[in-house]
Amino acid sequence: LPPRANTGRPPGLTRARQLAKRSHRERTRLFLAEGPQAVREALAGRPAITELFVTATARARHAQLVDAAAASVAVHEISGELMAELAQTVTPQGLLAVCRFIDVPLADVVGTSPRLVVVLANVRDPGNAGTVLRTADAAGADGVIFADASVDPYNSKCVRSSAGSLFHLPIVTGAPLADAIATLRDAGLAVLAADGSASLSLDQLGDARLGLPTAWMFGNEAWGLPSDLLELADEPVAVPIYGRAESLNLAAAAAVCLYASARAHARGVPQRSSDTLGFGYVAS
Amino acid sequence: LPPRANTGRPPGLTRARQLAKRSHRERTRLFLAEGPQAVREALAGRPAITELFVTATARARHAQLVDAAAASVAVHEISGELMAELAQTVTPQGLLAVCRFIDVPLADVVGTSPRLVVVLANVRDPGNAGTVLRTADAAGADGVIFADASVDPYNSKCVRSSAGSLFHLPIVTGAPLADAIATLRDAGLAVLAADGSASLSLDQLGDARLGLPTAWMFGNEAWGLPSDLLELADEPVAVPIYGRAESLNLAAAAAVCLYASARAHARGVPQRSSDTLGFGYVAS
Numbered sequence: 001l002p003p004r005a006n007t008g009r010p011p012g013l014t015r016a017r018q019l020a021k022r023s024h025r026e027r028t029r030l031f032l033a034e035g036p037q038a039v040r041e042a043l044a045g046r047p048a049i050t051e052l053f054v055t056a057t058a059r060a061r062h063a064q065l066v067d068a069a070a071a072s073v074a075v076h077e078i079s080g081e082l083m084a085e086l087a088q089t090v091t092p093q094g095l096l097a098v099c100r101f102i103d104v105p106l107a108d109v110v111g112t113s114p115r116l117v118v119v120l121a122n123v124r125d126p127g128n129a130g131t132v133l134r135t136a137d138a139a140g141a142d143g144v145i146f147a148d149a150s151v152d153p154y155n156s157k158c159v160r161s162s163a164g165s166l167f168h169l170p171i172v173t174g175a176p177l178a179d180a181i182a183t184l185r186d187a188g189l190a191v192l193a194a195d196g197s198a199s200l201s202l203d204q205l206g207d208a209r210l211g212l213p214t215a216w217m218f219g220n221e222a223w224g225l226p227s228d229l230l231e232l233a234d235e236p237v238a239v240p241i242y243g244r245a246e247s248l249n250l251a252a253a254a255a256v257c258l259y260a261s262a263r264a265h266a267r268g269v270p271q272r273s274s275d276t277l278g279f280g281y282v283a284s
Numbered sequence: 285l286p287p288r289a290n291t292g293r294p295p296g297l298t299r300a301r302q303l304a305k306r307s308h309r310e311r312t313r314l315f316l317a318e319g320p321q322a323v324r325e326a327l328a329g330r331p332a333i334t335e336l337f338v339t340a341t342a343r344a345r346h347a348q349l350v351d352a353a354a355a356s357v358a359v360h361e362i363s364g365e366l367m368a369e370l371a372q373t374v375t376p377q378g379l380l381a382v383c384r385f386i387d388v389p390l391a392d393v394v395g396t397s398p399r400l401v402v403v404l405a406n407v408r409d410p411g412n413a414g415t416v417l418r419t420a421d422a423a424g425a426d427g428v429i430f431a432d433a434s435v436d437p438y439n440s441k442c443v444r445s446s447a448g449s450l451f452h453l454p455i456v457t458g459a460p461l462a463d464a465i466a467t468l469r470d471a472g473l474a475v476l477a478a479d480g481s482a483s484l485s486l487d488q489l490g491d492a493r494l495g496l497p498t499a500w501m502f503g504n505e506a507w508g509l510p511s512d513l514l515e516l517a518d519e520p521v522a523v524p525i526y527g528r529a530e531s532l533n534l535a536a537a538a539a540v541c542l543y544a545s546a547r548a549h550a551r552g553v554p555q556r557s558s559d560t561l562g563f564g565y566v567a568s
Contacts (some may be wrong), residue, residue, distance in 0.1 A: 138531070169528070203550060240550075241422050243425065251535050256540060266487060
């Protein structure tokens with residue numbers, strides 16, 4: 001059995017609390033991940049956890065998980081009161097990990113011959129960003145780029161709403177949008193921008209277009225990306241509105257777009273011809 | 285110009301504040317809708333607004349809208365402080381309408397020969413419910429049923445996240461789930477339940493199935509509807525997970541399902557044969 005930490009105030013607690021602030025996260029390249037799902041995913045991937053804080057109740061409930069963590073990192077048992085201070089949720093789940101930043105250079109994503117990449121341009125709401133990350137993971141995306149002024153993926157709300165997906169697929173932060181798009185295009189990806197005012201509807205894109213390796217760009221509410229950002233894409237594409245809603249929210253629009261691509265990818269792999277605009281299919 | 289209300293404490297203010305509570309809403313069959321978008325949509329549909337509270341700033345900014353409202357309802361100008369008390373948002377938009385309940389009996393929805401109906405079963409989070417309502421509107425749904433223990437659609441968070449869609453399509457509240465499903469099936473709708481553990485994938489449903497008039501049932505997180513509810517559906521259907529995410533969130537799963545149906549409906553109207561399992565298509 002791993003040694004049981006005492007239930008006082010462990011030295012790492014103050015440092016961990018500071019990670020609520022982006023400036024502290026960026027200086028230390030550490031962030032907080034809360035709850036059993038996040039801790040499980042953080043342990044399963046490449047080593048991300050440096051310290052684990054746990055309440056006695058959570059330790060009992062998730063004994064296997066805590067033991068697995070204790071094999072490689074320091075585990076500090078703390079009181080429910082201290083956990084409440086540390087966790088940024090109304091109902092803390094009793095498990096909170098300090099994790100190393102896990103973002104990778106864009107070259108790492110491009111190097112995997114990606115078929116589906118998500119680019120977040122100026123997405124400011126951390127809950128939305130985390131939900132899109134989760135949806136990108138579900139749709140089998142090969143990476144998510146948090147470009148320019150987009151929210152910090154290590155923000156606790158983003159980590160939480162990603163439901164573990166933050167640890168599943170490569171993320172890239174801080175890349176200037178224009179550079180990222182140029183790099184993705186050079187790597188052979190089509191670049192589509194979700195924009196509610198576009199004249200081309202998603203439903204008009206057949207499998208031939210959707211089946212290409214694609215980078216999808218999403219703006220703040222998926223609707224009305226500024227024209228300078230739209231110009232970076234090959235084509236702006238609108239999720240059609242069949243009823244009377246003015247627009248979809250970002251999470252819903254991203255889900256419809258990413259699943260349209262994922263479905264086309266699952267049905268067959270189009271091969272882009274290097275010297276013509278034609279392409280053939282290979283069943284996947 | 286409409287008469288300018290004084291900026292004191294209008295008599296309706298206390299009554300309006302009480303509408304933050306579900307019990308008061310249900311007793312009075314009134315609810316609050318905040319912001320210019322909601323007020324605009326509430327005015328555009330069948331008469332829903334009974335009173336409008338507005339700050340001087342918002343009155344100046346949305347003069348046309350406020351004048352339009354003043355033609356039919358009492359407009360009370362109140363201070364920013366009183367608005368902050370009344371509105372349930374961090375940054376109130378200065379316009380808040382008291383509206384009559386707008387839900388209709390299920391028979392009204394069924395009577396329109398609906399092609400796409402959404403049934404929320406035990407959806408508890410008002411933000412999720414409002415987002416699904418908005419997505420249902422965008423996908424051209426003919427109605428949304430808030431069945432059984434689902435959240436109150438008149439909850440301020442649900443109203444807000446519906447982004448005006450609450451006023452766009454018929455909603456039904458309080459219908460027992462089994463009764464609602466039976467009624468929809470009797471009206472000729474196929475009943476599909478979104479469930480992450482289903483063996484049938486959404487991608488396996490062709491236009492022939494998706495193009496039928498359909499009621500989609502969604503549970504609390506679209507994943508793992510309890511078996512007694514699943515049994516009410518013709519078939520449980522999973523949004524496929526191509527990556528490593530455990531599940532999609534409700535808003536994303538609903539968007540993918542509803543747009544799959546909407547796209548099939550847009551491509552052609554399948555006619556269900558009354559005496560065989562075959563069907564033919566009529567271009568729409």
